[in-house]
Amino acid sequence: MMDVAIVGAGIAGIACARRLAGAGLVPVLFDKGRGIGGRVATRRADGLQFDHGAQYVTVRGDAFAAVLDAAETREAVARWQDGSGRGRWVGTPGMSSLAKALAQGLEVRQRAEVTALRPDEGAWMLRVRDAWHRAARVVVTVPAPQVAGLLGADHPLVAPLAAVGFAPSLTLMAALSAPAPFVTRCDPDDPLSWIAQDSSKPGRPASDAVAWVAQASAAFSRRHLEDDPDDIAAAMLPLLCDRLGTAPDRAVHAAAHRWRYAHVTAPLGQPCLAAADGTLCLAGDWCLGPRVEAAWTSGTAAADTLLERMP
Ligand SMILES: Cc1cc2nc3c(=O)[nH]c(=O)nc-3n(C[C@H](O)[C@H](O)[C@H](O)COP(=O)(O)OP(=O)(O)OC[C@H]3O[C@@H](n4cnc5c(N)ncnc54)[C@H](O)[C@@H]3O)c2cc1C
Known part of the structure; x- marks a missing residue:
């Protein structure tokens, strides 16, 4: 059985996995995409490349500033002089490089769409293609409107998402x-x-x-x-x-x-959403706002919430 399964290897999922791994757990990320990073993405074609999702990253808090400083020393990000005079960071050589650098050392299963989640005797079962996987805890970091498709529209954590x-x-x-x-x-x-x-x-x-x-x-x-x-x-x-x-x-x-x-x-207005028994948590930028840093903060908060509620 996995310690923690994380649905979505965008910035929120990666942040969550890093915090959990730092606490000694072995999280496994599942992502339906071919690459990781979700909306922090780079497309390559005809010898060209384009950041077709997030354009740049800005920083408000010290915690995320430290993350970017560390990424800069590994040459995964650099400042972009875009003429605005604002401090804007971009992944190098593409935005997706930031996600890849942050996910280094984590177990990520790509092209692994989770199509259902169901509780199972105090743990969780995840369906990926035709197989079911068991995890003690689950963190879901997909966009809020897609959560009901995994948990079911009548799950208690789904109702608050209507405001997002x-x-x-x-x-x-x-x-x-x-x-x-x-x-x-x-x-x-x-x-x-x-x-x-x-x-x-x-x-x-x-x-x-x-x-x-x-x-x-x-x-x-x-x-x-x-x-x-x-x-x-x-x-x-x-x-x-x-x-x-x-x-x-x-x-x-x-x-x-x-x-x-x-x-x-319209964000939820709180860093994450956790089930009372501490085995399920929802996170993503939609908790706090439309920014990469918000996704990072939310994913980290989800990990902290799970860790606090562990027996
Ligand atoms: C066009 C565009 C421009 C943007 N510009 C900026 C910007 O300049 N600056 C900025 O800070 N922010 C920007 N953003 C917002 C920023 O990209 C997001 O806030 C942030 O990347 C969200 O991260 P997340 O991890 O919460 O979600 P996501 O990045 O959406 O990650 C969710 C992940 O879940 C995966 N997934 C979904 N369903 C399943 C499933 N059933 N099974 C398995 N995996 C699943 C997805 O493939 C995805 O990888 C922009 C976004 C877009 C789209």
Whole structure:
């Protein structure tokens, strides 16, 4: 039987696993994705790369500052001069490098989607593909709207999640053989609310083309959420080219990604949510806010809660 099974190897799950491992337990992370890091992600294609999820990381608390300082000494993060004058960190050579560095030494099972969780004589059973795995404790770090699919809509921890809000984000990854007029541009009223010159981040691969990431506004994203990704790219590319003052025929690459649960719009307002018997805990950015640091803080809090309640 596993000590602790953690569903989701995003930043919250990784933070939780690190704290538990530091306390002498052997946590096992399960993630449905091919890579780890969840929304801290990097896509590679045609010799290009794009951070299509979190764009950068900011720091408010000392604990997370120490995490990034340690990652910097391992060259997994660096500061990005994006013109805002703010302290923004990025993974190097891609955002996913941060997650990989933080997960080093942890047991992560990839392409391992947990499709059901059920209590079993004081422990938990997890279904992954056709097999059931037993764990003494479980931490679930998937986006709040996906928790009911695992625990069942009538589980007592599911009701409080109704207050949590998420907005989707459609993201365009494009490479253009045209000069770059700016590094970043943020305009909440524009259908492309965020545009970043991704290849201006430190440690990115050299290329003849400039790599751009553009995020659609919540309104645009909701309107086109179910569109085919090729259609989304075809709709967003002319908008990007217009904002850059260039023509769509300068694009050498364009692809879109759909984040159904991208940004937390209404957080739970507490670091994590634990069952009374101390064998189940829910965590994720949705507990505290739409930021990588919030996910880290929540995952750490979930681990501390389990440890406090251990017999
Ligand atoms: C487009 C975009 C831009 C963003 N920009 C920024 C930014 O600039 N700065 C910032 O601080 N934050 C940003 N964020 C938010 C930030 O990415 C998140 O707050 C943070 O990464 C959330 O981490 P998490 O671990 O809580 O969740 P996630 O990263 O969503 O991790 C959950 C994990 O669970 C896995 N999973 C889900 N269901 C299952 C299942 N059934 N079985 C197994 N695994 C499962 C997923 O594959 C995923 O890896 C952005 C997010 C998006 C989408």
